[in-house]
Amino acid sequence: NAGVTQTPKFRVLKTGQSMTLLCAQDMNHEYMYWYRQDPGMGLRLIHYSVGEGTTAKGEVPDGYNVSRLKKQNFLLGLESAAPSQTSVYFCASTDGQAIDYEQYFGPGTRLTVT
């Protein structure tokens, strides 16, 4: 049981380039989330999904797009990267929607935009 995995672990982009971050979970969870964490800060929710084929905006969605074509995968896309998107990106999944369900996090993707 791998839990939540993220690909890639590290990436350096130039301003204006695009990329896709992949999150995969093998726990059959319905709910998946993408967060970003800036140095010394807490996590901020970018987008989330309540099931296959659904997505919704979180607190800081601008500049990002997501897709959930398969239940086990949640993709985060940056169409035109900006230095302000330099951050560590975490994916998480839960078994239920409510706050009392434990969130399982991936190891993170460290993205630098120059």
Place this chain on the structure above:
Amino acid sequence: LAKTTQPISMDSYEGQEVNITCSHNNIATNDYITWYQQFPSQGPRFIIQGYKTKVTNEVASLFIPADRKSSTLSLPRVSLSDTAVYYCLVGDIYSSASKIIFGSGTRLSIRP
């Protein structure tokens, strides 16, 4: 969601008991209190959750007084490996997890 306030940082030594207090003065009746732990270069992981009184598991204890306006995470006999950021979250069990707010947390440093 109820706003939480916790210390920015704490220091302690190996073998000591560490208590991290979180203030949540406007906690609502349906709110639960949840703590997460984040090691450097890793994603957060769930530690413990409670509603009132005391909850204990193999990692920590959570003390919640009767008025529930604060909670204390207790880590017994800490070791260097307990160095991490600890987040206190408060939220309604009927609310979506998309409304969870991870604040800046408490950065705990354990020294030899």
